[in-house]
Amino acid sequence: MKKIFYNILIFIIFIIIPIFSQVTPESILKDMNQKWSNIKDFQMRLSIISYSYSSKGDAISQKITMDMFYISQPQIIRIEFIEPALFSGQIILLDYEKKIMRMYMPSTKQIIESDLTQTETYTMGVNIPFVSGKEEDFTLELTEMTEKNEKIYKLTGKPNTPELKTTLSYFEFFISKNDLKPLRVKIYDLEKRLYMDIIWVELKTNQNLSINKLRTLPQGKIIKQKTPQTTTPLPFFAPGK
Amino acid sequence: MRRFILILSIIFLLNTTFASEWGIFELKTEVYSEKDKTSQRYSFLLERWWDESLGISINLYYEDYFKYRLGLQTSYLRSIYGYFEPNLNYYTKYLDLKGLFLGVYILNDEVYFLKGDDILSLGWQRPFTPHNLANFSITSYKDNYILDINLLQQYPLPLGNSYAIEEISLIMKESKIYISGILRGELSIGNFSLKGYIGTNHSQGFNLCDINPGELGGEIYLRTPLTPRLMNAFNIGYFHDFDNGLGRLKLGYSFEWLLSSYLNIESSISLEYLFKEIGEYKSSQSIQLNFPTMDGSLVGSIYWKMDNSAQTIGLKLSYQF
Numbered sequence: 134m135k136k137i138f139y140n141i142l143i144f145i146i147f148i149i150i151p152i153f154s155q156v157t158p159e160s161i162l163k164d165m166n167q168k169w170s171n172i173k174d175f176q177m178r179l180s181i182i183s184y185s186y187s188s189k190g191d192a193i194s195q196k197i198t199m200d201m202f203y204i205s206q207p208q209i210i211r212i213e214f215i216e217p218a219l220f221s222g223q224i225i226l227l228d229y230e231k232k233i234m235r236m237y238m239p240s241t242k243q244i245i246e247s248d249l250t251q252t253e254t255y256t257m258g259v260n261i262p263f264v265s266g267k268e269e270d271f272t273l274e275l276t277e278m279t280e281k282n283e284k285i286y287k288l289t290g291k292p293n294t295p296e297l298k299t300t301l302s303y304f305e306f307f308i309s310k311n312d313l314k315p316l317r318v319k320i321y322d323l324e325k326r327l328y329m330d331i332i333w334v335e336l337k338t339n340q341n342l343s344i345n346k347l348r349t350l351p352q353g354k355i356i357k358q359k360t361p362q363t364t365t366p367l368p369f370f371a372p373g374k
Numbered sequence: 375m376r377r378f379i380l381i382l383s384i385i386f387l388l389n390t391t392f393a394s395e396w397g398i399f400e401l402k403t404e405v406y407s408e409k410d411k412t413s414q415r416y417s418f419l420l421e422r423w424w425d426e427s428l429g430i431s432i433n434l435y436y437e438d439y440f441k442y443r444l445g446l447q448t449s450y451l452r453s454i455y456g457y458f459e460p461n462l463n464y465y466t467k468y469l470d471l472k473g474l475f476l477g478v479y480i481l482n483d484e485v486y487f488l489k490g491d492d493i494l495s496l497g498w499q500r501p502f503t504p505h506n507l508a509n510f511s512i513t514s515y516k517d518n519y520i521l522d523i524n525l526l527q528q529y530p531l532p533l534g535n536s537y538a539i540e541e542i543s544l545i546m547k548e549s550k551i552y553i554s555g556i557l558r559g560e561l562s563i564g565n566f567s568l569k570g571y572i573g574t575n576h577s578q579g580f581n582l583c584d585i586n587p588g589e590l591g592g593e594i595y596l597r598t599p600l601t602p603r604l605m606n607a608f609n610i611g612y613f614h615d616f617d618n619g620l621g622r623l624k625l626g627y628s629f630e631w632l633l634s635s636y637l638n639i640e641s642s643i644s645l646e647y648l649f650k651e652i653g654e655y656k657s658s659q660s661i662q663l664n665f666p667t668m669d670g671s672l673v674g675s676i677y678w679k680m681d682n683s684a685q686t687i688g689l690k691l692s693y694q695f
Contacts, residue, residue, distance in 0.1 A: 220564035221602035222632070223533065238534065239605070240567035240597055245535060246426075351670030352694040355396055356535075357426040 158273030158288045165313045174204045174342040178215075178334040184327055192326075198334075204342050211347045224350055237350045244353040270294045277310070284310035301328065397422040397695050404677075404688030406437075413438065421445075452477045452484075460488055462495060462511055463522045464556050465543045465575065467583045469493070469515075492516050505529060515580065519546040534563030545578050552576040556585070565605055567597040577617055586622070589613040593624060603632040609644075621649040638664045656682050671695065 180198045187193065197220070202211040207230035214220035222239035227249060236245045271290035278285050288306040292298045302325045307317040314336050322328040400419040405412065416436045423429035431445035433456075443456035454460075454475040461467060473490030488495040497511030509524040521544040528537040539558040544551050556573025572592030575585040585591060593611025600606055611624035628642035641661040648654040662677035675690040 214564070216602055218599035218602045219566055220533065221599060223564045236533070238562055239565050240562045241535075243535075243562075245530075247530075346669060349669045349671045350694075351666070352398070352673055352692060355423070 156275065158275045158290075159268065161275070161286055161288065161308060161313070162268055162273075165308065165315075168313055172205065172338045174202070174340060175336065175338045176200065176202045176340055176342065177336040180332045180334055182330040182332075184329070186326060202342055202347055204344060204347060207344065209344060209347050222351075226348065226350065228348065235350060235355075237353055239351075242351075242353045244350055244355045246355055246357050270297055271304075285316065286310050299323075395424050398692060399695070400690065400692040402688060402690040404686050406684060406686050408684040423447075450479055452479075460490075460495075462488065462497065462513070463509070463524055463543065464539075464541050464558070464571075464573075465520070465522065465554060465579060465583050466513070466515070469582050486511075488513075497522075518578075518580075520544065521546070531563060534561070534566075536561040541573075543579070545576065547578060552578040554579050565597070565599040567595070567607075570594040584611075585613060586615070588615045588617045589622070590616065591622070595626075605630045623647045623649070636665060636667065638666065640664065658682075 178198065178200050180196060182194050182196045184192050184194050196216060198215040200213045200215065202213075203209070207228075209229065210225075210227040212225040214223045222237075224235075224237040226235040226237075228235070229249065232249045234247050234249050237243075238245060270293055272293055274289045274291075276287040276289065278287055286308040288308070289303055290306065291303045292301060300323075302321045302323055304321065305317075305319040306315070307319075308314070309316055315333050317333065318329075318331040319327060320329040320331075398419065398421045400417070402415075402417040402419075404415050406415055407413075418434045419432070421429065421431040427447060427449040429445075429447045431443070433443040433445075435441050441457040443454065443458045445455075446453045452475075455473075457470070457472050458475070459468070459470050460475055471490035471493060473488065473493070475486065475488045477484045477486035482501050484499040486495075486497050486499070488497075493513060493515045495511055495513035497509060497513075499507065499509045501507045505528050507526040507528070509522075509526070511520075511522045511524075513520045513522065522541065523543075524539065524541045526537060526539045528535070530536075537560055539556075541556050541558075543554045545554070554574050554576045556571055558569075558571040558573075560567070560569045562568075570592065571584075573585055574590045575583065575587050577588035579587045581587055584593065591611060591613030593609060595607065595609040597605060597607035606627070606629040609624070609626040613622040613624075615621070624644070624646050626642065626644035628640070630638065630640045632638045639661070641659075643659045644657065646656040658679065658681040660677065660679040662675055665674045666672070667674075672693045673691075675688075675692075677686075677688050677690070679686040679688075
């Protein structure tokens with residue numbers, strides 16, 4: 134009897150516990166990064182909804198939707214804005230091979246070109262997207278859930294550093310368990326109200342995207358901007374106080 | 375001329391890879407019809423850029439007679455030869471001439487020379503900072519002498535662009551100096567654009583810009599999106615001539631409708647009204663159907679334009695590569 138008990142204990146310690154301990158928030162993020170750093174290309178439709186609140190607490194939302202195309206070799210990123218109407222038709226092209234950035238402006242039908250001063254290339258990882266701060270700056274908690282018959286990992290992150298503690302209370306990162314695709318990121322402000330909601334509407338990988346097609350912009354006069362963009366042209370921002 | 379063609383040929387042959395290579399090829403024909411005359415016009419344009427400082431442009435066209443414009447840009451000089459609008463400053467904006475423009479780069483400055491039928495100009499352009507540029511020129515035009523000072527401030531925005539320009543033009547005639555000045559600005563972000571100008575044109579000035587000699591006035595242009603696929607724009611301007619007390623009002627409306635990835639429509643209507651005892655007006659309308667393909671890099675267009683005295687119907691095919 135004692136032997137059986139010991140055998141069960143050994144089985145639990147060496148077999149069951151390692152299986153459970155394998156899936157941690159850190160290991161999920163590590164696996165995702167490994168998977169996404171190896172892809173050849175992807176295209177995705179992304180919606181970013183940011184919220185601000187009136188003194189009465191009423192939420193005012195603003196939605197930005199864009200298509201994003203990425204090729205790893207040569208590294209090219211193309212962003213096409215869909216909504217709001219103000220940015221609809223605006224295209225941003227980051228060409229790391231030619232070290233140029235081109236922005237098509239529908240209002241003036243101009244293509245503003247500037248040098249890409251960043252020498253490093255864009256790292257295509259998904260390490261807590263849209264949240265400023267590194268993985269180790271947060272205490273991460275893992276929950277598993279099912280939504281519309283899809284198994285989902287939900288990572289909840291609370292900031293550890295004093296700087297991050299003054300900008301957000303926590304975030305929730307939803308990941309498809311099946312293929313480790315990011316599904317949604319929700320960021321909450323200091324009063325634990327939803328500040329930003331990022332939704333991956335569509336995400337396709339390894340579609341053999343054409344380099345020439347990504348580099349092709351609508352007709353427009355090319356205006357060379359002598360000074361490179363000092364700020365990132367993407368509307369990605371960290372929550373305010 | 376032979377040397378010019380030889381230089382162009384050499385540049386064509388030296389087709390190495392540069393960072394910002396691009397080009398445009400455009401073919402256009404239109405039928406222009408006014409009361410006593412109807413004629414067909416043709417235009418061919420080829421522009422090829424290997425870098426921002428290396429490019430050529432060839433424009434051949436036929437309007438009553440054969441015209442041409444040849445352009446060359448290198449790191450050391452830029453040159454335009456033939457029929458062109460030099461657009462040196464605001465007050466000679468609509469000046470059209472046959473001649474030669476030659477600009478030489480010395481460090482960041484450009485010293486330029488323009489020679490045409492009635493015009494001779496010498497100027498100098500300097501970027502004081504990456505966002506501030508100044509342009510000074512002395513021009514003789516039909517026995518008038520003009521000193522022009524033009525200051526530009528450009529402010530790049532994360533998703534757009536903005537600039538402001540101040541310009542002063544001094545006309546020297548019979549030991550007198552006549553001053554004109556203008557302030558212009560533009561702010562563009564995505565589908566939104568706001569442009570405007572306000573200024574004067576002295577009565578001794580030229581009728582080569584939007585402000586007639588003797589007038590003080592300005593115009594504002596606003597483009598906003600109605601939906602992600604429908605953009606519209608308004609412009610309104612008022613100009614007053616203090617010598618004869620007459621006012622002039624300009625109104626305009628235009629829209630751009632992206633019906634599908636393969637068809638979009640651009641249309642505009644404008645009206646200019648001169649306040650007199652019996653008011654005079656000028657109007658113009660246009661509509662253009664564009665058929666883009668290849669992600670908008672190849673566009674075929676059909677257009678129609680009409681003003682008080684003439685109508686034009688045209689076809690255009692342009693390819694940006």
